[in-house]
Amino acid sequence: MATELPSASASARKIIHIDMDAFFASVEQRDDPNLRGKPVAVGGAKARGVVAAASYEARVFGVRSAMPSVTAKRLCPDLIFVKSRFDVYRSVSQQVREIFRAYTPLVEPLSLDEAYLDVTALGRPATDIAGEIRAQIREVTGLTASAGVSYNKFLAKLASDQNKPDGMCVIRPEQGAAFVQSLPVKRFHGVGPVTQKKMQRLGIETGADLAERDMAFLRANFRSSAEYYYRAARGIDDRPVRASRTRKSIGAERTFFEDLSTAEELSAALDDIIEIVWERIDANDASGRTITLKMKFADFQQITRAQSFAAPVADKAVFAKVGRELLADQLPVPKGVRLLGLTLSGLVGAAKIKTPKEQLSLGIE
Structure with a gap:
């Protein structure tokens, strides 16, 4: 099947996704010099505790968020547990958002540690803007952030994870479809363990495998998600960056x-x-x-x-x-x-x- 490219209007957009690196754990390491360079887990150390976040030093041992603390400690005997301080994380998040909004009002936070920015109207290279934002975040907060730059939200978010930590990845319109098709489908937002196993049973391991399936096949197997998978496998995402929406x-x-x-x-x-x-x-x-x-x-x-x-x-x-x-x-x-x-x-x-x-x-x- 021929690969369908994004429309001209979509590819003209400049979208940045900023993701703070190991945010909660990095804040703790910033505020306590004794934790720097050491494996740190934010969360409860007690036997029934759960890891809320892990530093990169801890991730080397396989420690991940949502992991039982006993499992984390078994994987990394030197793991240091610290209690969460959400008031501090929220304060730092507000500092970061102030930096974002100095560039554009089109900021769509996804969580305390990540957000989309639409910088199309600024008329400047998005890569330059992303670099400036990352530098300001480091100067103001003492923390690092990774950035993904592309022509839509789907690709910008994938890109921000590509060169973590403290990195940046740019996916241009002519690269979008090929980039997506080179990835395992488990990297796609919305493809959880159950969907991934189903796709494997259908012979779909990569974005390229997904792009080979036509809409009729996808509708028969994935129903309401068919159009999303069809478009995602081709690097297409027309969703706007929404600065606000009414919460229910x-x-x-x-x-x-x-x-x-x-x-x-x-x-x-x-x-x-x-x-x-x-x-x-x-x-x-x-x-x-x-x-x-x-x-x-x-x-x-x-x-x-x-x-x-x-x-x-x-x-x-x-x-x-x-x-x-x-x-x-x-x-x-x-x-x-x-x-x-x-x-x-x-x-x-x-x-x-x-x-x-x-x-x-x-x-x-």
């Missing part, structure tokens, strides 16, 4: 490196998620009437349990208490849990709710 909920979820099964493991993981979600609620000056717990089991069965209130929940203690009660009602779990999430919805009252949608990004720093 604020939440976070984590997919675990290993399935969790005990009350202690799940409670520790939920406590971390509560902290992250409440940081977002507080940052948005938000309140809401419904708290929802989400659990996905090892066999990918998913359940949600919710509690609603007549008056909006605006207190962290109440939010945490309800979240823990929703979890307690499901214990003991019948099988291992691979994903846990907590959300506040039915948002009311706060003008600041019109903000970019953020997602928990602990495994792809």
Whole structure:
């Protein structure tokens, strides 16, 4: 099949994706010189704790976010655990966003540590702008960031991961389709373990394999995702960078490196998620009437349990208490849990709710 190229209008855009390098762990190493150059994990060191983030020194040993702390310690006996400080991470994130907005109002944060920028209107080479932004981030925060530069969001995000840490990758319009087709499909956003296995069964290992399948085949096997896979395999993505959107909920979820099964493991993981979600609620000056717990089991069965209130929940203690009660009602779990999430919805009252949608990004720093 002939490769379809992006439209001229799409390829004329200049999109940058900035991703802070090992953000949480790097902040801890910056603030404590004794941690520099050493394997560091942000999270609970206790037996049922979970790694929230890992330094690059720890990743060499195979330590990853969402991994049980006991597993991480077994892989890296010298691993140093530090407690998370989300107030500090949020403060640094705000510094970085101020740098972004000095260049363009078209900034779409994805999490505390990454964002898209559309710099098309600046009339300057996007590579120069990305280089300046990375230099300013280093000067202002003492941290490093990686950048991906391309003509759409899909490719810019792939590119930012290409030369980590402290690197930059540029994918030009004439390179987009070939770059995507050289990648394993597991690098595509939205291709999780289940979809990856399904693609393998269908003989699809790379972007090139995916590009060889026509739309009829993709629709028959992937239904609503068919068009996304068809376009992604050809380097096509017309989504604009959105500076704001109306939020219907604020939440976070984590997919675990290993399935969790005990009350202690799940409670520790939920406590971390509560902290992250409440940081977002507080940052948005938000309140809401419904708290929802989400659990996905090892066999990918998913359940949600919710509690609603007549008056909006605006207190962290109440939010945490309800979240823990929703979890307690499901214990003991019948099988291992691979994903846990907590959300506040039915948002009311706060003008600041019109903000970019953020997602928990602990495994792809």
